[in-house]
Amino acid sequence: MNLENYSIEQLNELQDQVKKQLKIKEQNDINHARAQILEIAQRVGVSVKDLLGNSAPQKVKRVVAVKYRHPTDPTLQWSGRGRQPKWVKSWVESGKKIEDAGI
Numbered sequence: 001m002n003l004e005n006y007s008i009e010q011l012n013e014l015q016d017q018v019k020k021q022l023k024i025k026e027q028n029d030i031n032h033a034r035a036q037i038l039e040i041a042q043r044v045g046v047s048v049k050d051l052l053g054n055s056a057p058q059k060v061k062r063v064v065a066v067k068y069r070h071p072t073d074p075t076l077q078w079s080g081r082g083r084q085p086k087w088v089k090s091w092v093e094s095g096k097k098i099e100d101a102g103i
Contacts, residue, residue, distance in 0.1 A: 068101045
């Protein structure tokens with residue numbers, strides 16, 4: 001397809017048509033895949049949920065190690081990430097070094 005003689009307006013219209021057709025084709029592919037999955041599930045006698053299982057990756061929440069602990073109150077601790085807790089701000093503002101609260 002030679003597009004050299006098309007105007008900008010014609011090319012923009014063609015681009016819009018291509019985008020619309022791509023969305024239609026992608027949705028058709030999804031629908032076809034869904035139909036195949038349902039057919040397989042019915043053929044083997046299992047639900048789609050059982051067939052697919054829990055294939056979605058589970059987000060693992062990682063615990064970050066404590067890096068700083070208040071010297072007189074060990075329940076006050078901070079990993080060194082994110083906003084400084086009030087006790088850390090007070091500690092630093094009082095002239096003490098944050099490293100002195102380090103573990």
